[in-house]
Amino acid sequence: MSGYFAAMSSAEVLADLAEANPSLVLVSQDFGPIGGFTARFPERHFDLGITEQNLVGVAAGLAHAGKLPFVLAMAPFVSMRSFEQIRDDCGYNRNNVKIIAPFAGLEAGPWGATHHAMEDIALLRSIPGMTILSPADPNEALRCVHAAATIDGPVYIRLGFLSGLDGYDAELRVGEAVTMREGKDVTIIATGGCVASALAAHEALKGSISARVLNMHTLKPLDHAAVVRAARETGRIVTAEEHSIIGGLGGAVAEVMAELGVGRLARVGVRDVFCTEVEPYPELLRIHGIDAAGIESAARKLIAA
Amino acid sequence: MSDAATILALKRRAAALRRHILVPASVYFSHLGGAMSCADIMAALFFHFLRLQDRGTQKRDRFLMSKGHAVTAFHACMVELGEIDAAELPNSGQSGSRLGGHPTKKAPGVEFGTGSLGHALSVAVGIALAEQLNRSGSRTVVLLGDGELQEGSVWEAAMSAPRFGLENLIAIVDYNRFQAAGTIDAVMPVEPLADKWRAFRWNVTEIDGHDMAAIVAALEALPAAHGPTAIIAHTVKGKGVPGVEGTGRAHYTMLTDEEVQRTLASLEAVQ
Numbered sequence: 001m002s003g004y005f006a007a008m009s010s011a012e013v014l015a016d017l018a019e020a021n022p023s024l025v026l027v028s029q030d031f032g033p034i035g036g037f038t039a040r041f042p043e044r045h046f047d048l049g050i051t052e053q054n055l056v057g058v059a060a061g062l063a064h065a066g067k068l069p070f071v072l073a074m075a076p077f078v079s080m081r082s083f084e085q086i087r088d089d090c091g092y093n094r095n096n097v098k099i100i101a102p103f104a105g106l107e108a109g110p111w112g113a114t115h116h117a118m119e120d121i122a123l124l125r126s127i128p129g130m131t132i133l134s135p136a137d138p139n140e141a142l143r144c145v146h147a148a149a150t151i152d153g154p155v156y157i158r159l160g161f162l163s164g165l166d167g168y169d170a171e172l173r174v175g176e177a178v179t180m181r182e183g184k185d186v187t188i189i190a191t192g193g194c195v196a197s198a199l200a201a202h203e204a205l206k207g208s209i210s211a212r213v214l215n216m217h218t219l220k221p222l223d224h225a226a227v228v229r230a231a232r233e234t235g236r237i238v239t240a241e242e243h244s245i246i247g248g249l250g251g252a253v254a255e256v257m258a259e260l261g262v263g264r265l266a267r268v269g270v271r272d273v274f275c276t277e278v279e280p281y282p283e284l285l286r287i288h289g290i291d292a293a294g295i296e297s298a299a300r301k302l303i304a305a
Numbered sequence: 306m307s308d309a310a311t312i313l314a315l316k317r318r319a320a321a322l323r324r325h326i327l328v329p330a331s332v333y334f335s336h337l338g339g340a341m342s343c344a345d346i347m348a349a350l351f352f353h354f355l356r357l358q359d360r361g362t363q364k365r366d367r368f369l370m371s372k373g374h375a376v377t378a379f380h381a382c383m384v385e386l387g388e389i390d391a392a393e394l395p396n397s398g399q400s401g402s403r404l405g406g407h408p409t410k411k412a413p414g415v416e417f418g419t420g421s422l423g424h425a426l427s428v429a430v431g432i433a434l435a436e437q438l439n440r441s442g443s444r445t446v447v448l449l450g451d452g453e454l455q456e457g458s459v460w461e462a463a464m465s466a467p468r469f470g471l472e473n474l475i476a477i478v479d480y481n482r483f484q485a486a487g488t489i490d491a492v493m494p495v496e497p498l499a500d501k502w503r504a505f506r507w508n509v510t511e512i513d514g515h516d517m518a519a520i521v522a523a524l525e526a527l528p529a530a531h532g533p534t535a536i537i538a539h540t541v542k543g544k545g546v547p548g549v550e551g552t553g554r555a556h557y558t559m560l561t562d563e564e565v566q567r568t569l570a571s572l573e574a575v576q
Contacts, residue, residue, distance in 0.1 A: 025438075046434060046469070054427045054461035061431020064417065067438075069431075084421060085458075089428055093410075093418050 003102035003159035006141040007072055010100055010157075012036035013145045014070055018044060021068060024149070027059045029073035052081035056097070060089035063096045068149065075101035075158060076108075079120035090154040091127040098148040098155045104134075105160035105192065105242025106270075106290070109281035113274040117158075122247025124156050125220050131174065132219040134158040136195035137165040140217060143172040158219075160242050161281060163196045175218045177226040183212030186299050187230035187237050191216045191249050194240040194268070200292035201299065209303055216249060227256040231263030236302045238266045240295050242285070245269040264305070266298045307525065311353070312517050318385065319348035319517065320575040323545045325381035327568055329397035330560045335406060336374035338542040338555030342481035342514070343378050343448060346538055349520040350446060351382040364441055367432060369417050371425030372450035372479060373407040380404050380412065388413040423456025425449075426476060430466050433474040433533075444528070446475045452484030454495045460505070466533040467506035474533040476507070479514065481542040483556055502535040514538030547571055 011026070015037045018024040026037050026045045029052060038045045048055035052073060059069040071078065078101055079086075090097045101120070108115035124130050131151055135141040141159055148155040151174065170178045180195065181202045188211050190198035195215045202211045212234055214226055230237050237257065239250040250267030257263050270288055277287055285291045289298075322344045330337040351357070355366040370379055377397065383389040389404070389412070397404040403411040407420035419425050429447040436443040453459065466474050478498070486492050495501070502509045508529035512519040523536050543555025546568045560568070 025435075043438065048465055051461035051465065053423075053458040054430070054465055057424055057427025057458070057462065058431035058434065058465065061428035061433075062435045063431075064428065065432045065435030065439075067435045085424065085427070088418070088421055089424055 001138045001162050001164070003104055003107055003161060006138050006159045006162055007100050007102040008035055009138060010142060010145045011072070013142050015040050017146070017149050021149070023066060023068045025062055025067045025069050027055055027062065027069050027071045029055055029078070031072055034072065052077045053085050056082040056085035057089050059097045060085065060093065060095040064093070069097055071097060071099045073099065073101060075104035075117035075120055076115055079117060079123055079156070083123055086124065086154065087127050091129050094129065094153060096153065098157070100145065100157045100159065102159045104158040106275055106284050107161040107281055109284050110278045113276055116275055118242070118244045118270045119247070120156070120158060121219050121241070121243050121249065122251065125247065125252065129153050130220055131155045132158065133174070133217060134191040134219050135162065135217055136192060136215045137168060138162050139164070139169065140172060144217070147172050147174050158192060160192045162193050165196060165199070172217065175221045175223055177223040178215040178217065179212065180215050181211065181213040183210040184234055185210045185236070186303060187212040187214060187234045188240060188295060188299065189214045189216050189227070189230065189237060189249065189253055190240040191219060192242060194242060194290065194295070197292040198240050198295055201295040204292065204296045205299055209299060211299060219249060219252065222252050222256070224256050227253050228260055231257050231260055236264050238268060238295060238298045238302060240268040240290070242290055243269050245271055264302060266302045268295050268298050307353070307521050312521060315348050315353055315517050315521065316575055318352045319345045320572045321385055322348055322378060322381040323572055324569065325384050325391065325394060326377045327560065327565050328394035329377045329380070329404070330558070331562070331565050332395055333398040334557060334559045335377055335398065336556065337377070337546065337549070337558050337560065338483060339372060339375040339450060339479065339481060340378040341544045341546055341550070341555070342540040342542050343375055343479045344381070344544065345515050345517055346448070346477060346479065346520055347378045347382055349517065349524060351386065353521060354524045355446065364443060366444045366446065367416050369425040369429050369445065369447045370408050370419055371447050372422070372453055373419035375448070375479070376406065376408050379408060379415070383412070383414045386414070422450065422453040423458040426459055426462035429474060430462050430471065433466070433471040434469055436473055437469070437471060442473070444473045444475065446477065449476055449478050451478055451480045451482065451489050451495055454478065454498070455493050463502065463505040463507065470531065471533045472528045472530065475527060475536065476533065477536045477538055479540055480537055481540040483542040483553060485556055487553055499537055502537070506532060508532060508534040509537065510534065511537045511539065514540035515544055545572060
């Protein structure tokens with residue numbers, strides 16, 4: 001499911017939340033009427049057009065005046081164009097702004113590098129007090145929206161392309177990774193759509209390599225304890241994310257491991273390049289090694305090293 | 306229409322603000338010029354226009370200092386309101402003080418922490434939207450610098466306010482003609498300024514920002530119908546500081562004891 005459709009589904013959840021909470025308002029970026037919300041609460045939906053800086057500032061003002069604003073805006077633009085508004089107006093001024101950001105990662109595929117969000121985790125992770133959620137499937141995306149409504153402080157929900165994970169319905173505990181598969185030779189720590197690829201890699205490795213798989217649905221605050229356990233118990237960690245290998249999940253895990261002084265790490269992600277190939281999304285992932293085969297290969301190399 | 310006694314009291318209040326602004330300006334490098342240029346506007350806002358009662362509740366007017374570097378003018382208002390002890394001013398910007406170089410929530414009365422330019426008009430649009438939904442009658446006033454208007458985000462916010470018919474939003478431009486590197490006209494002209502705001506569908510009033518009667522009259526004419534109002538206040542950078550006012554040095558400076566004494570003497574003339 002496209003992150004866009006996940007975001008649209010989340011609008012249904014928002015409408016239900018808005019029914020119970022008269023403070024909840026929706027601020028969007030040139031999305032027009034949002035199915036499920038606008039029809040029910042037309043006076044509580046503000047579309048600010050193509051003004052990312054302004055729309056985050058406006059959301060901060062709404063929150064400052066006691067509203068609970070959810071922002072719906074494209075991940076690459078809202079995370080970069082309005083970074084300072086998120087930092088100053090939401091983080092520093094501590095305003096309860098919740099950003100739902102579809103088109104995270106490389107989902108925009110052939111639309112090109114301007115539409116790929118592969119720096120958003122690195123940027124937003126550096127803001128004190130920020131919470132970053134990155135669901136692994138469409139249902140978890142909805143659980144993230146519910147969680148965001150109850151968190152005190154700014155929240156960014158990162159929505160890339162998400163496949164449904166059969167039978168996955170773990171309760172979302174913010175800041176607590178979900179162990180999707182047990183394993184003893186290596187731990188694959190994945191986030192977002194990469195969790196599905198990590199599960200496929202787990203199957204492919206089966207027989208020769210026992211791979212633990214963690215769904216790191218919360219990128220900040222990071223589950224340090226889960227990383228430490230993985231480093232101590234499996235020795236080797238592979239991170240997988242649709243994001244630059246600089247500063248994202250891989251960077252965050254590297255920080256924990258470096259301070260711990262235990263374990264070896266391989267990072268699967270965009271390797272400090274712009275993804276300029278004109279290719280459909282799945283092919284773009286394959287080219288950059290951010291699919292099940294890429295994760296499997298990274299795990300095998302790490303074990304062999 | 307306010308009477309002569311009200312105007313005179315506000316002029317005296319502005320003189321008091323300028324005396325307070327001199328204190329931090331004599332102990333560390335601060336943005337003296339932009340604080341002095343808005344002192345008359347600040348006096349009219351805080352001692353005549355803004356409904357500050359019920360602080361901490363939603364039913365009150367709000368003031369956001371988008372040109373956060375003029376914070377010493379704000380601290381001066383808080384001293385006059387009794388929220389800050391005048392004895393704190395000499396410690397401004399010094400170790401352990403709660404009075405820094407930009408508005409922070411550590412200091413009393415600060416609605417929103419600012420400093421980076423081009424933020425507060427958007428925030429004010431959000432606040433005004435919320436109060437419009439609440440039908441509270443609460444007004445939001447934003448003080449903008451003229452150099453600040455070079456930030457594109459200001460115009461995103463300016464475009465959005467009339468879209469939502471925000472009659473409860475007032476932007477005041479402290480048009481003192483200088484930015485850090487020199488005159489606005491030399492660095493990056495913002496003219497035709499009134500036409501720009503009109504083109505963005507704001508109600509526009511132009512005044513002499515040091516003519517207290519004109520400031521009060523502009524504020525008392527609010528709210529204008531059908532949308533937000535921009536008040537362009539023509540001011541003098543460093544107003545009231547002899548030898549410094551109207552010069553580039555006024556932007557960011559520290560005053561000598563002699564300059565402080567000369568300014569205090571000239572402020573005595575406000576009767």
